[in-house]
Amino acid sequence: MTVDSPPPAVQRLPGRPRADQTTPGARARVLTTADRLFYDEGIRVVGVDRLIAEASVTKATFYKHFGAKDTLVLEYLGIRHDRAVTEMEALVASTGGGRAAVLAFVDGTVAQLQSPRFRGSAFANAAAEFSDPTHPVRAAVSEHQEWLTDTLVDLFKDAGSPMPGDAADDFLLAFDGALVGAYCGDAIAASAALRRTAERLLAA
Template structure:
């Protein structure tokens, strides 16, 4: 996923705009929030906004990339801190469960954006699909370390469990949703670990 900024440190005004947009877009939705609202809450001028983001779509893309980097950081940390085949996946699942139970949780930012931007040709839709492809690819690689033969369906199963939990977490009891999600992941990993053990014993 390409960055929308050069490697130079972004300006304070850009950071303020992005932080403001990230907070409001996630809490209230993307279409519901106009540029004027973001400019007012970020306390910058209209000229400053358009100097950093030529259009609202550019800001939306930056917002999704920011969320992507946060999620990627969580996944990378889980992988680096856990060496056994199963532990990184459990750590990622636990981070997802904690997010579901966090104050202000409003579902998955990317699934929310997909509902607002269904046109597959729109840059926002393409950006969110790139994130989902990255997540699925990462889960497939991790699942291959548990049992290579079922890595693809197991990774898709993990993503489906995650999507369901993220959607249900803001509609019902988040603690119950998190517990159900974790049990599902543990069961998925147990089945695939047992397959690997059985094949190794042959």
């Protein structure tokens, strides 16, 4: 992605601010609580009553802001998406894009993989919990993946790759595999494999 890339593909629900904007009061507490619980424990296992209790809001307040749990799930994924967009924009701006941006993205990913709180990809985890491919949650996941693919194509194109689309696809497969491998197995091995893939693709 470049700094003048189009807005995020995931559609924001009415009234939802970007991740870099503040959300005051009860709504913010619900979103913060959902972000923590959905990622740490899973979406299906966390019920509305628990969200309400841990966010210290009333049931009426919850339904006033979100209407249904699925709406909150979309908000959660949207905020995660916006956060990724903001971080990528900052990374591209600080590195100038291209090869340096790809390597910086790998560095940031490796740091996440080795974090004690790492629990895999929030988007892959959500997709695993919503089996219906037509569900809005699956659409949000797909749109995030499309954004990431397009971003990587731009980065590899800027890095001088002769086939940036193929490079982006290969890197994304390695990236997704590293997220799973680090969570389910050896984070150090997954990190090393991701670095090797990035270096190989950049050298092509």
